[in-house]
Amino acid sequence: MTDDGLHEEVRVERMMRMGEAPRDMRQAMRKLVWILPWLVFLSSPVKDLSSGHHTTAATTAGWLGLAAFVGLYMTLVFRNMGKPFSEPVVAVLVAVLGTLAVVLCLTLGSSWLGLFVYVSVVCGATFPLRIAYWTIPLTTAVMLLVGLRAGEDDAWSLILLVLLIGYSMTGIRQLVRTTVELRQARATVAQLAANEERLRLARDLHDLLGHSLSLITLKSELAGRMLPGHPDKAAQQVADIEQVSRQALVDVREAVTGYRRPRLAAELAGARVALTAAGVTANIPAEPDLTGVPEESESALAWALREAITNVVRHSGAGRCTVELLRRQTLDGPVLEVAVEDDGSGGSGKGPGNGLTGLTERLEKAGGTLEAGRVKRGFRLVARVPVETPADIGSGS
DSSP, X not given: OOHHHHHHHHHHHHSOOTTSXXXXXXXXXXXXXXXXXXXXXXXXXXXXXXXXXXXXXXXHHHHHHHHHXXXXXXXXXXXXXXXXXXXXXXXXHHHHHHHHHHHHHHHHOGGGTTHHHHHHHHHHHHSOHHHHHHHHHHHHHXXXXXXXXXXXXXXXXXXXXXXHXXXXXXXXXXXXXXXXXXXXXXXXXXXXHHHHHHHHHHHHHHHHHHHHHHXXXXXXXXXXXXXXXXXXXXXXXXXXXHHHHHHXXXXXXXXXXXXXXXXXXXXXXXXXXXXXXXXXXXXXXXXXXXXXXXXXXXXXXXXXXXXXXXXXXXXXOOSEEEEEEEEEEETTEEEEEEEEXXXXXXXXXXXXXXXXXXXXXXXXXXXXXXXXXXXTTEEEEEEEEEOOOHHHHHHTO
């Protein structure tokens, strides 16, 4: 992984996550920004208190009641974004919030009916779904009765608003819960994949070195017993030990080379993550069909894709990137082609850099080619490698 890729992962990790408690003041402020726009419905109560229509005592009580209502509302909603209160505590606080709304509306007038919007939001955001589904219409009914009691016929126009906002909050809660569950599932899959990779490494090391080390141990013991009386036979055992150890070293080097070789499927998945983290709209195919593609050719394509995506993220300033994986029939035979095209600036335009030069050499060793250059709207890189036909595979070529 490149340094830029690591920095992107760190940046994404530091971002605010939906459904999680804020880890620092910066994240708390970001969550607060999502709550504050909802306070627009307080404009009518504030205007009513500022108009001077009420006595000094009523105005003071109104400001205190409004402050208590907003504080309670913010506490419920903000706390629910992280570690929510227990259900009994939530029930008591919502009851107090609803009571404040009723009292303020009945004492100060119909301008305060908008407070029931916040009661509906809290019901949808904090109650379990089975409770929210009946408390939201109950809040709407109370709002209508209070409005009619205050002589305000416009209360009918708020019915749909209070219902829709309350039920929309239940939908948002389900969306957040699904997002959190998907994130946890993805982390679990990644952990299982890492465990499986460790098991595979352990099996490969056992298969590679178990037999060789056992044979070396056995022959070392034989050489030690033969050395005093049969030095010639002991020398033969030592020669066998040397041969076995050299072969084991070759096997380990080949295995390590295989572990370090990039895989096209992994690079496609990594490209999707890197582009998304960089704010680039990505159009990337799913699992590739690598039938008949030699490992060396796959590795060369994977390197080409990694270099292309790195350039898109670091230099292009693109907003969209498309990756295509195609099989083509050319005059030289069938090829597998990876094309990466973006709508960015295409870099400095001072000729191919070291990365593209190295890719060209790597692809040439695999019998492939590389084309890269600006197109009408952006930059396009195409890497091709030869693939084996079904007849070649069947003949064991």
